[in-house]
Amino acid sequence: MSTSAKIMVDNLGRRTVKDKLFKGLVALLSVVTISPIVLIIYELVAKGIKQISFDFIIKTPPDTFEAMTALSNGELIPGGIANGITGTLLMVVLASVIAIPVGVITGIYLYENPGKFLANLTRNVSDILQGVPSIVLGLIAYMWIVKPITSGFSALAGSVSLSIMMLPMIVRSTEETLKMIPQTIKEAALALGVPYYKVILRVLIPTSFSGLLTGILLGISRVLGETAPLMLTALGSTIINLDITKPTSAVPLLIWEFYNDPNMVDLIWSSSLFLMAMVLTLNLVSKRIVARTK
Amino acid sequence: MNDNLVKIKDPVLSIRDLCVSYDKGKNAVDNVSADIKRNAVTAIMGPSGCGKSTMLRAINRMHELYENIETTGNLILNGKDIADMPTIQLRRKVGMVFQRPNPFPTMSIYDNVIAGFKLNGIRLKKNERNEIVERSLTDVTLWDEVKDTLHKKGSFLSGGQQQRLCIARALAFSPEVILLDEPTSALDPVATSKVEDLMVKLKENYSILMVTHNMSQAARISDYSMFMYLGELVEYGKTKDMFTNPKDRRTEEYLTGKFG
Numbered sequence: 001m002s003t004s005a006k007i008m009v010d011n012l013g014r015r016t017v018k019d020k021l022f023k024g025l026v027a028l029l030s031v032v033t034i035s036p037i038v039l040i041i042y043e044l045v046a047k048g049i050k051q052i053s054f055d056f057i058i059k060t061p062p063d064t065f066e067a068m069t070a071l072s073n074g075e076l077i078p079g080g081i082a083n084g085i086t087g088t089l090l091m092v093v094l095a096s097v098i099a100i101p102v103g104v105i106t107g108i109y110l111y112e113n114p115g116k117f118l119a120n121l122t123r124n125v126s127d128i129l130q131g132v133p134s135i136v137l138g139l140i141a142y143m144w145i146v147k148p149i150t151s152g153f154s155a156l157a158g159s160v161s162l163s164i165m166m167l168p169m170i171v172r173s174t175e176e177t178l179k180m181i182p183q184t185i186k187e188a189a190l191a192l193g194v195p196y197y198k199v200i201l202r203v204l205i206p207t208s209f210s211g212l213l214t215g216i217l218l219g220i221s222r223v224l225g226e227t228a229p230l231m232l233t234a235l236g237s238t239i240i241n242l243d244i245t246k247p248t249s250a251v252p253l254l255i256w257e258f259y260n261d262p263n264m265v266d267l268i269w270s271s272s273l274f275l276m277a278m279v280l281t282l283n284l285v286s287k288r289i290v291a292r293t294k
Numbered sequence: 295m296n297d298n299l300v301k302i303k304d305p306v307l308s309i310r311d312l313c314v315s316y317d318k319g320k321n322a323v324d325n326v327s328a329d330i331k332r333n334a335v336t337a338i339m340g341p342s343g344c345g346k347s348t349m350l351r352a353i354n355r356m357h358e359l360y361e362n363i364e365t366t367g368n369l370i371l372n373g374k375d376i377a378d379m380p381t382i383q384l385r386r387k388v389g390m391v392f393q394r395p396n397p398f399p400t401m402s403i404y405d406n407v408i409a410g411f412k413l414n415g416i417r418l419k420k421n422e423r424n425e426i427v428e429r430s431l432t433d434v435t436l437w438d439e440v441k442d443t444l445h446k447k448g449s450f451l452s453g454g455q456q457q458r459l460c461i462a463r464a465l466a467f468s469p470e471v472i473l474l475d476e477p478t479s480a481l482d483p484v485a486t487s488k489v490e491d492l493m494v495k496l497k498e499n500y501s502i503l504m505v506t507h508n509m510s511q512a513a514r515i516s517d518y519s520m521f522m523y524l525g526e527l528v529e530y531g532k533t534k535d536m537f538t539n540p541k542d543r544r545t546e547e548y549l550t551g552k553f554g
């Protein structure tokens with residue numbers, strides 16, 4: 001073997017080592033990234049799964065005395081979080097009904113009028129809104145809805161605060177996904193004599209559908225676990241309530257209540273597990289939709 | 295350049311003093327006037343960047359989408375100024391096939407062909423739809439290739455197949471004038487010659503305005519030819535005359551391949 005070839009081989013050896021080191025580092029960092037979520041799920045399942053049953057979904061929480069009795073007898077805590085589940089669903093659906101149309105239409109407006117003063121203002125305000133602490137949004141909904149409209153804590157007020165949280169995410173994702181559609185697709189539709197509003201409704205929105213839906217689902221999963229604004233608006237309720245003008249419970253509110261009652265500690269874990277499962281499901285569903293429409 | 299104004303009786307389209315600019319003060323199409331013959335194929339030739347696509351896009355008012363583009367002059371379609379027509383009506387009469395294929399990515403091949411009807415909310419019976427789809431796809435020689443995958447997405451097709459799909463989409467809606475921007479640039483020789491045959495057949499019922507870089511194609515199928523250079527219409531006349539006896543030196547150089 002000539003010397004130069006030998007050097008090359010040596011060099012190759014060193015490069016292979018470097019390559020392996022780098023790959024190892026990347027793998028290690030990936031593990032570091034995923035380990036928190038794995039640990040969280042492990043913890044929640046280990047501590048919460050024993051309380052999960054059909055009753056957990058269809059019953060309301062026990063009172064302190066019932067929980068204490070069960071605990072001292074070494075039994076599972078009776079009851080469930082049905083009031084929280086229905087409350088969360090009620091408020092999230094209502095918040096979506098408010099935020100989705102407003103957010104999508106605003107996003108379309110921003111996409112259509114990129115340079116306009118009002119569009120730039122709207123975009124900036126929307127970005128600022130994203131950074132407003134959720135408890136402040138709760139306060140605002142308290143001032144706007146709880147006091148003047150429902151004259152008391154209500155699901156409506158909770159929904160309004162959640163919808164304001166969702167809004168900037170939907171606006172942004174709508175604008176960004178629309179921007180990714182090639183201009184030529186829009187031209188193709190217009191060249192067929194399709195009126196502009198139909199081009200938006202029947203070509204642009206379907207083409208960006210998976211992006212829109214992902215934005216919406218991520219917005220929903222973001223507000224699903226919100227607690228602070230609901231404390232000031234929906235307050236909580238021990239019964240299942242479907243009246244939007246009345247105080248209403250929510251899963252994260254229940255977790256907070258269980259936390260404050262030493263007899264209910266076990267329910268914290270099962271409720272958290274339930275909430276986490278909802279959020280994960282939403283995330284997976286949105287991923288599936290993206291994969292399928294691509 | 296009014297000496298270019300060939301006498302054409304009852305033109306389908308009259309272009310008068312058309313100027314289009316992307317940036318102020320620089321005309322991509324510069325003061326073009328011409329009459330386009332009804333039920334004929336008119337070819338637009340010229341080196342890259344001379345404004346062929348720009349002129350074609352002016353005819354169905356595509357430029358109005360963009361604020362920076364300024365269009366002046368008149369385009370008279372069947373005696374009516376297109377500026378006075380609703381764009382929707384104009385674009386249904388003037389179909390367009392773009393330089394780059396642009397099928398609707400969310401729609402199946404089938405739906406792409408009848409997109410003009412679907413998007414405009416025009417209801418058709420199922421057998422009418424099937425018939426239009428089969429006829430349009432057969433016309434562009436795509437039918438045999440896709441007849442078993444009609445319900446797959448149009449964006450899965452190859453570039454040349456997409457281009458033919460886009461021609462089929464424009465044909466399905468039966469416009470009066472068809473604007474084609476290099477319709478065969480992505481096609482193989484067999485498909486090209488079939489599309490050429492199609493155009494010859496189509497001119498019985500349609501008026502066709504086609505941009506092409508392929509001079510033998512222009513010679514084969516067009517009745518009239520335009521030669522553009524730097525936004526100007528340098529020469530316009532019967533294809534036969536232009537190819538055998540070009541009047542302008544630049545046309546001659548371009549046609550004989552000496553240009554540039």
Ligand SMILES: Nc1ncnc2c1ncn2[C@@H]1O[C@H](COP(=O)(O)OP(=O)(O)OP(=O)(O)O)[C@@H](O)[C@H]1O
Nearest residue numbers: 316317322340341342343344345346347348349393
């Ligand atoms: N969107 C645009 N913005 C700015 N300038 C443009 C735009 N489109 C085209 N132009 C310019 O206008 C001129 C004419 O362009 P056009 O696309 O009409 O040429 P063309 O004759 O179709 O060329 P080709 O044969 O390469 O397609 C060119 O100088 C080009 O740079």
Ligand SMILES: [Mg+2]
Nearest residue numbers: 346347393475
């Ligand atoms: Mg062009």
